[in-house]
Structures are given as structure tokens and as C-alpha cells.
Amino acid sequence: MIGTIGELLERAAARWPDKTAVVSSDRSVTYRRLAEEVERAAGWLAELGVVRGDRVVLALPSSIELLTLASAAARLGGIFVILSDEIRDYELARILADAEPRVLVLPPGRAPAAAATAFTVVTPEGAPGPARGTLNGAFPGISSDPACLIYTSGSTAAPKGVVSTHRSMRFVTAAIQRRLELRHDDVIGVFLPLSFDYGLYQYFLAAQVGATLALGRSSHVGPGLAARLREWRVSVLPVVPHLAAMLVRLARRLEAPPELRMITSTGAYFAPALVDDLRTVFPECAVYVMFGLTECKRVSILTPAEFESRRQSVGRPLDDTECVVVDETGSPVPPGVVGEIVVRGPHVMSGYWRAREATDERFRPWGSGLERALFTGDYGRTDEEGYLYFSGRRDDVYKSRGFRVSAVEVEVAALDIPGVAEAALVPPLDGRGPRLFVSGGVGRAEVVAGLHERLEPHKVPDEVAVLDAMPLTSNGKIDKRTLGGLP
DSSP states (O other): OOOOHHHHHHHHHHHSTTSEEEEESSOEEEHHHHHHHHHHHHHHHHHTTOOTTOEEEEEOOSSHHHHHHHHHHHHTTOEEEEEOTTOOHHHHHHHHHHHOOSEEEOOTTOOOSSOTTSSEEEOGGGSOOTTSOOOOSOOOSOTTSEEEEEEOOOSSSSOOEEEEEHHHHHHHHHHHHHHHOOOTTOEEEEOSOTTSHHHHHHHHHHHHHTOEEEEOOGGGOSTTHHHHHHHHTOOEEEEOHHHHHHHHHHHHTOSSOOOOSEEEEOSSOOOHHHHHHHHHHSTTOEEEEEEOOTTTSOOEEEOHHHHTTOTTOOBEEOTTOEEEEEOTTSOBOOTTOOEEEEEESTTSOOEETTOHHHHHHHEEEETTTTEEEEEEEEEEEEOTTOOEEEEEEGGGEEEETTEEEEHHHHHHHHHTSTTEEEEEEEOOBTTBOOEEEEEESOOHHHHHHHHHHHSOGGGSOSEEEEESSOOBOTTSSBOHHHHHTOO
16 A cells, blocks of 8 residues: 555654654754654644645745644645745745645745735744644545645746645655665755755655655855765765755865765756766765656656766666657657657656646546656657656757757756856747856856867857856756846
């Protein structure tokens, strides 16, 4: 039986009651204490009227309280929605109108972005102390019920809420663990927002094996990161490319870099050159390259043992997962041919919240028509052994001088140039040609020369700019929308 997300914590509390579950800069809790706090918070939310199917929106900083409230909402059969505490008012208003929550939890002093006529607005300080709010009774739903909505970034339109069920979340957590083999004695350092599914799932992975979650914040990412990693004895660090590049620069300045056992990566294409840099500064560390998207959480993982023989690959699909590459008509193509990546498996999410048209566009009938597969909008190919190779998003593939060009290919070439720390290509936009932005200790002429050494002439963009730093989204990814608006 797959079970619910809440059962992960219940099992961990029963098996490792005195093990530290979460540590933060404010406090730490054991698995037993965390489970008790979840029960009290669930009782409090029930007093506020939350029942099965109700949405609870949490626009809070990463904290133990945030995890507690999310778990409490799921415990009641509700649907939690985690948002960045820095979300802008107009974005919050749009999501509230879409999610229609029963309860909105905001930081102290922040007013709601819309008239609170249809939902209750509270702060974490209103949550119950040890003597109040205890909940009794079993989980009121079934494993195919929604557990959370994860809102996509909405780069071209209003953000859409991806519906994630208990069953799909449990499946993909177990499937990722089978590939990573996290350990009971691991400390997983999370410096990514919990509103980002990559950050959130570290909580579930930790509970799966009884590991400790070291919960940082984006403000910890900087010169003091190494000290924080040592203080918490972090052994596993999930990164996105920007965080990885920053970590490499930081480690090169230290006599004794932090001791890491494992680094996992996702969020954007992870260039082989960046893997090489990480393995150089952390020679005892295993680097796992992963590929996924919110609509199915994780697609594939490339293990360290597979990296040298398939440096450009993003790995093999997870267990009980199939990746099919199709052409414009939806017909499968042979290995080696680039097309759209289609994903099948128990972790393919239910669709988008209250967005039938968008759901039908991405989650389409497959085979007999009784199953829906995820048409990802990502392009790539497979090899004869089933390994997956990522070519880019639909909008990242463009034509230059009559030839098709992948933005990812140009970015990978740029990252291979000595001195380039980060690279992002903005495809042709509003009559303007492709533009490449890089950061690092390198000049524009060196970048252009390096690109001509590594790419065919038609793939080298006419415009190349060197920035002091890349603009970032709230998830720590390079913000191409902002880059596209630069003069």
C-alpha cells in the first residue's frame, strides 16, 4: 500500500522518535516532537474550519513552523499550498483567487493581497501551544486525494497549480530514494525555498530514511555558507546550477572545504563542466545529475558511476517510469532522434487546478486512451540503452541562418570556456536575435573566441554580454525573463 504523505512522518516518529528531524537557525525538533506539533497544528486548523479538500495557503519563510502547518493540512485531508514569503501582492492575489483557500497564513505584519471575505487570515503565532489543539481520528481521505498544489512560475502566463496526490508524492519519493540511497545518518542541507518542489521534497526524503533536514534560507547562501554547512554537519546538498557555481567559487577560496558526501542537482540543465568543477573541489563527493519538472517531480537520474561514459546525459528514467520521444504528430521516434519528451508513470500529476484547457494540452491520452501521459514541452533524445539527453524547452529551440539551434547547447559551450561561471541564452525575442549572457572573470572577446572554437558559426549568437551577476528567480534559477528585458 502506498499510503499518505503524513504516514512518512508517523513511521519516522515511531521508528526514530529521538532522532533530530529538522534543525534550523532558530531551533531543532526530534521526529517525536515534530509529529506531536503536527497533531496540535491539525487540531488548530480544524478549529478554523479546515476539512477534507480545503486549501491552506502558507506564504511563510522556510521554517519548522511552515513544515508543521503543511503536514497538518495534509493530515486533515486538506491541500497545502506553499508560497514564498516574498511573493508580490499581485501574484498572491492571483493565486488566492485560483486556490480559494479556507485559511491563509501570512507572516506577522503582512496584510492579505485581497479582501479576506472568503477565507481566514492568521499568522503562525496563532498556532496552538502544547496544551491546545490536539487532534484525534484517522486520516479522512484516500491516497489518491490531492495533498498539495505547487504553483508553477508562470513565465508566459498566470501561474498554474499542479495537483499532487498523496499517492504520486509517495511513489516518487520512494523512487528517488532507490536511486540516491540516502542514509539514516545523513544531514540534508536545504537552502532552496520550500515553495520550490525540489526544496520541499527533501523533507519527504529525510522522513523516508530518518535523516535530518538542515533547513536554511536564501539569506544563508553567500560567504557564510561553508560555516553553516560545517555547523550543521551537512552531508547531502541539493543544488541548482547557480548555487553550485557559487559553491565552487567559495570552496576554491577555502583551505578546507566542507565535507559533503553527496550533491544532487536539478532546476535547469546541469552542464558537465560544472560537475567536473564540483568533483574537483569536493573529490570525495558523489554528484547526481537529475532531470525533472513540477508536473511529475522527477524524470531521470544520472548516477556518478554513469557520468564518465554519458557526460551529456540526464540519466535513466526512474523505476516504473517510461520516457518516450515523439515527433510533431505524437508518434515515437527512434533512438538518437530529437523530439518532445513524453513521460508515463505513477508520479505524473493529476493536472492543473481548475484549468481544464491547460491540463488537456499537457496531459494527453496515451495508448488505449485510458491513461494520460505528460507531454512535457521539453525536447531531447534517448540512446539505445534508454538514457535520456535533454535538448531544451520548446521556446529554447530556434532557427539561426536556416538551422535549428538549442539554447542549451550554446550555454553548455559557454560554460566550457575557462572563467565563465554561469551562462544563459535568451532566444530571439521581439525582432531581436539570440543573446548570450555570462558571468565570471572573463571578457567578452574571450567568450566570443571560445564559442567559435566550440560551435558552428551559425550557433554563435551575435550579442554576448558579461554581467557581474545573474538575476535570479525566487527558486534560485537564472531569470531569463529579466535578461530578456535588458537593453
